[in-house]
Amino acid sequence: MLGLRVDPSEYEVPFFKEMGFVRVRGESCGEYYWTLDPDRFREPQDVPCVDYWFDSIPSRGGLSVSDARRVFIDFFVRRGHTYVPPRPVVARWREDLYLTIASIVVFQPHVTSGLVPPPANPLVISQPSIRLEDIDNVGLTLGRHLTSFEMAAHHAFNYPDKHIYWKDETVRYAYEFFTKELGIPGDLIVFKESWWEGGGNAGPCFEVAVGGLELATLVFMVYKVVDGRYEEIPIKIVDTGYGVERISWFTQKTPTAFHAIYGNLVEKFRDIIGVDRPDELLLKAAFKAAGKLEPKDPASIESFYSRVSSIAGVDVEYARRTLVNEARLYSLLDHTKTLALMLGDGIVPSNAGEGYLARLVARRALRQLRLLGSNARLSDLVDLQISFWGGDFPQLVENRSYILEAVELEESRFKESIERGLRVLEREVRRKGSVSVGDLIKYYDSMGVPPEIVAEVASKMGIRVEVPHNFYSMVAAMHRAPPTIKPGYAGIEVEESVARWASNLGATRKLYYENPYLKEFESTIAGVMGNYVVLDSTAFYPIGGGQVYDVGLLIAGDRVYRVKRVFLVGDVVVHEVEDASGLGEGIKVRGVIDWRRRYKIMRHHTATHVILAAARRVLGPHVWQAGAEKTEEKGRLDITHHKPLTEEEVRRIEELANMVVDERRPVKVYYMDRGEAESKLGFTIYQGGAPLVRTLRIVEIEGWDVEACGGTHLANTGEIGGIKIVNVERIQDGVIRLEYIAGTRVVDRVEELEMKLGSIASIVGAGRGQEVERVKALASSLEGLEVTLKAYRSLWLKALREELARTSPVKGVRILVVESPERDRSFIQEALRRLTEEFADSLVAVVYSVGDQTGVEIACGSSATRIVNVGSLARSIAEKLNGRGGGSESYGSLTVKGRVDVERVKEVLEELL
């Protein structure tokens, strides 16, 4: 904890001296903070050091969430900050995060690393953010924890050569905002010294709290965290975070944050779900007691209830019951908004990836509904949220039908999995009569039935189940596994020595970008290591962006070198040749790429963009690329979608795509500044991921599709020549894979199918065009043969039966040993069973041959089993004949290598009897 050993001078700003702030150490918390009134404030003013008491602090009144946001933004715009619109809650521009968890995430890592300048400097933003780590505490703490919140922030990025502002100004802004804009008395504002870390950065910070409520965190980002160590970064960043919901709560002074955030929605939800309105006094008491509540500690929760009951003068049980239900109501308010935001930004619920996070929220909400015994539909609640927040987040209204459909689907899936789980539970409980903690984990972990539902069902069956309070952390502990990171560069594993060598060479000039139709080129070797060759310039495309590398030839003088693989190390294109002997730095070479192969790849690549845009038009804007691969053989595109595609949808996508082919739309490639591209073109350009570069390469199919893409493309969609979708499958929950071929590959495909059809035709002996009729005829003749076979089998069986009837018993057993033309073991078995059932005193053996082996099946009837054990008989016969065998007392079988005569079997059998 370096944070605790920060030099105290880090926190001394001129403003504090000027105003008369004093640095104090908290009496019980032990933390340092700055205050104007050290006699009054013996602790920093945030929970759990003190209780909530901001309800008695005068301030500007009644700001809704929208008001609070507007007031904040206006204040900073008036003070020279540029407003930047918020980003989606799904962090598509980042590879290391699923969700936007703070405003600074918007600028990490491209701006914070210095690669790209910020869109404005200084700037102000209000960023909707989602954090799920405290999801289990939401509701219980009356608003201290939320899964979604807006982080209002002003940021200043200080470059070595361009200083904007730093600690002193930031603290002044905070003080001025809280006193002048919100009307809070300055002597009540307390700045606590602290340390902040997140998203790979760190630095000292102030937590600004008033009356128990932390309203803002002012972070001064000066470090980058590398392997647990702090490295100073060149850009010093002011990273503030003001809680919009908390400002709203503070000014409205409602008993919970939810009343402030959701206004009349609280009572609407209460009515629909059916939660009794609690006593006003009880809620006020809860407000007073909530500050000390430590939600992870069951004892603390208990003492919270008893404190509330004594403040409000009500029964503890009543307080507990009421507050438990209130917490569920509040978490439903919270979760439905979060869910709407997630789905509104295009997340498709799934069992993996960010889709799982949406499912997690949906399922927790559904669990709360169930615990409340409510029949309310989750989708109705989400619908109310869409209407309530539609003005602030228009994407909710635009995607309303998708959001509601996805929620309904989650609702029915949840019900199904609970029902499925409960069936198993009931069976097992009936059998075992108890439910262990291990069982609870199994029901939850592999069947999705939460422990409280298990307990509820078990108690109906008269079994008490104790749910451990740390249940969910027990489950989490089971899943702890070290992440595996594969070394490699863009899909190819490269030895580190090669990577090091290559990165020391200069950037390769990329001829494949200058002219994607370039087939041959002249260049000079920049370096050779083993069989790896780097050129000054190349038309060979290295693997990347889902497009495979080119192959071809390097020609030096009269020697020809085959290029096997091509990959990128940083800005350097590395060619792996079959045998590089004779090549060396400075040698001039001519490169020839396998153009026919490359052209197919280009067709499949451009086709991929066409298909993705077609799928978005047919299925909806929530469709997002989840992966893609373009090879010579085919194109492959994985898209996010919540349900399987119908044949009709596939057909429409294909039709639309081919329409774009026929329209001969130009494909334009140009470069654009990252910030400009994001604001002009939107985040949908990041279908293939978000490369960490300052300037994006944009591939635009005129009027159809725009994506950031590093691949080689056709100049016109007409060149695709036609697209055929050849395979559609669901590869995972919420992800659908499309495979398709383009251009001349369609001809290959037709040829392939014709060949297949031709060989089928020749096998069945049909002429051209007669295949179907012929196969039909064959099928019906096969059917006839089966009937015939059945008839012959019954004839054979009848013959055996007659023979058996003629056989007289020896020592009480009728013995029959016959040879069989049948090779079907299961039929012989069945026949023997039937015969021995009919003749209880019989023992029948059938000898048959399979390949170069002889098999014997023996069965005996019920009275014969008292005299002979056929299983051990079979084993004994096998021993005598050097074979192997065994069986049960009424049935046995054995096999012997080579031919064995029936008479010989009979001999051995009689001998053994």
Next chain:
RNA sequence: GGGCCGGUAGCUCAGCCUGGAAGAGCGCUCGGUUUGCACCCGAGAGGUCCCGGGUUCAAAUCCCGGCCGGUCCA
């Protein structure tokens, strides 16, 4: 990306541990009972035991690989 659970009749599942004849309930068909329906009684049809390989005299069962579904975690 990883862990766990599952795939047997139209449906819900048992059998698998410990290899040796493919099962139950519901549904379906037919018949009986009944004024009629439901109930009840009787009979019957219905199976690629997910696929492939291995072990074995013998695999739904054991082993390996794959496919599909569910679920939890990151």
